[in-house]
Amino acid sequence: MAKIIDGKKISDDIKETVKQEVLALNSKGILVGLAVVIVGDNQASRVYVNSKKKACETLGIHSTEYALKAETSQAELLELVDELNNNPDINGILVQLPLPSHIDEKKIIESISPIKDVDAFHAANVGKIMIGDYDFLPCTPAGCMELIRSTGVNISGKTCVVVGRSNIVGKPMAMLLLHESGTVTICHSRTTNLTEMCKTADILVAAVGKAKIITAEMVKEGAIVIDVGMNRDENGKLCGDVDFDEVSKVAGYITPVPGGVGPMTIATLMKNTVIAAKMQESMK
Ligand code: GUN
Numbered sequence: 001m002a003k004i005i006d007g008k009k010i011s012d013d014i015k016e017t018v019k020q021e022v023l024a025l026n027s028k029g030i031l032v033g034l035a036v037v038i039v040g041d042n043q044a045s046r047v048y049v050n051s052k053k054k055a056c057e058t059l060g061i062h063s064t065e066y067a068l069k070a071e072t073s074q075a076e077l078l079e080l081v082d083e084l085n086n087n088p089d090i091n092g093i094l095v096q097l098p099l100p101s102h103i104d105e106k107k108i109i110e111s112i113s114p115i116k117d118v119d120a121f122h123a124a125n126v127g128k129i130m131i132g133d134y135d136f137l138p139c140t141p142a143g144c145m146e147l148i149r150s151t152g153v154n155i156s157g158k159t160c161v162v163v164g165r166s167n168i169v170g171k172p173m174a175m176l177l178l179h180e181s182g183t184v185t186i187c188h189s190r191t192t193n194l195t196e197m198c199k200t201a202d203i204l205v206a207a208v209g210k211a212k213i214i215t216a217e218m219v220k221e222g223a224i225v226i227d228v229g230m231n232r233d234e235n236g237k238l239c240g241d242v243d244f245d246e247v248s249k250v251a252g253y254i255t256p257v258p259g260g261v262g263p264m265t266i267a268t269l270m271k272n273t274v275i276a277a278k279m280q281e282s283m284k
Contacts, residue, residue, distance in 0.1 A: 002225070002251040005147050011263035014146070015059055018270045022060040025277060032277040033062040034092040034118065034269075035084045039077065039103065040070035044230070045096045052094065055266045061273055064090070074103045078111050085113040091277040092118035094269065097168070115279055118272040121167070129172055132179050135279060136272045141173040143264025144205055144226045145180070151224055151253045155180035159200050163187045163214070163241070164207035169228055173205055194218070206241035214242040222252035228261050 022032050034056055038049045049065065056063035066080060077099075084093045093116045099105050109117075114124040120136040128134040137145075148155060160182035164170035174184045187197050198204055198218040206214045207228035219225060229241030240257030248254050255261055 002248040002254040003151075004248075005150060005226075005253050005255045005260060007143075007147060007255055007260040007263050010146060010150055011143070011267035014264075014267040015055065015270060018267070018274055019059045021274050025274070025281075026060065030277065030281055031062060031089070032060070032274055033064065033090045034094060034273045035064050035066060035087075035090045037066045037068070037077075037080065037084075037093070037095045039068045039072050039096075040100050042096075042098065045098070049096050051262075051266055052269060055270055056273075059270055061270065062089075070100050072100075072103075074107065077103060077108055081108065081111045085111075085116060088280075090116065091280055092116055092269075092273040094119055115283075116276055118269055118276055120172075120272070126167070126172070129175055136275060137176070137268065138168065138172045139265045139268040139272065140169050140207075140228060140261060141176050142268045143261055144173060144228065145176050146264055146268075147226055147255055147261065148203060148224055153203075153224060153253075155182045155203065158182050158202040160184045160203040160205070161187060161198055161201035162205045162207065163194070163198065164205075164209070164228070166207065169207040173207065177203070177205075208241045210241055211239050212241070212243040214247060216243065216246040216250050219247050219250045221250055223250075224253045225251040225255070226261065227255050227257050229257060230262065 036049055036052055038045055053063045084090050093112050095108055109121045112122055114122045117125050120138040125136055160177040162170050162174045165186050165188040174186050177184045187194055195218045199220055201223055203224045205226045211231035211233050225247055227240035227242040231239055233239045238258055
């Protein structure tokens with residue numbers, strides 16, 4: 001049976017460090033502030049945003065929520081981002097995705113000041129990650145890396161397969177594994193031999209968004225399996241992209257859903273907000 005990687009515990013440790021850093025900044029008269037922007041009433045986004053706000057509260061980070069109605073125009077949202085870019089009390093800006101379809105996500109992301117882009121979605125930050133010289137790491141991939149590191153397995157030289165090619169997870173995840181000298185393959189919806197590809201993986205990261213698409217026959221014995229998915233199964237129960245019950249009989253290490261990657265995304269966001277505050281302080 002696979003060892004379960006406890007994302008809750010690992011994220012709690014990271015948050016404790018962040019809390020101490022916030023206290024140290026506060027003692028020098030520096031406050032840390034995060035703006036959380038949500039547009040419309042996407043249920044999943046609401047849950048994520050609430051968790052992010054709650055984490056801020058526990059760590060002494062001031063969070064300000066901007067909940068905008070679904071009909072908000074792109075121009076209005078751009079105006080808000082501009083205001084937040086220029087607000088010295090705000091160190092980090094998080095615009096929860098997805099945005100309503102009449103808003104061009106790319107335009108919004110590119111309007112966020114790169115030094116406040118705690119998601120690391122801006123092209124300037126993505127470029128920095130690509131060359132390995134970055135300020136912020138994207139929250140979910142960075143969280144996955146911590147989970148992999150927690151196993152004590154050295155990534156160098158390992159066969160890594162990332163399933164999913166999104167800008168938020170798949171692509172940056174592959175890059176972070178490559179920085180650690182993994183041999184990396186990205187699979188996606190057009191991959192013709194997904195089972196064979198996955199089966200080669202010493203480290204398998206599933207970021208597809210399809211309930212239980214990764215089955216036991218796709219997993220190498222002893223592999224590290226990281227499940228980024230957050231789906232509902234046929235009974236409406238929360239589940240990942242990995243068939244946990246079956247895959248945990250084959251894998252060496254596996255992350256649960258919930259309690260795996262999810263809390264790590266939030267812990268990294270908190271970490272990034274403190275990095276942003278320190279960066280901005282040093283620029284004063
Ligand atoms: N939507 C899903 N994941 C994320 C994330 O990490 N950040 C933002 N801003 N939106 C998301």
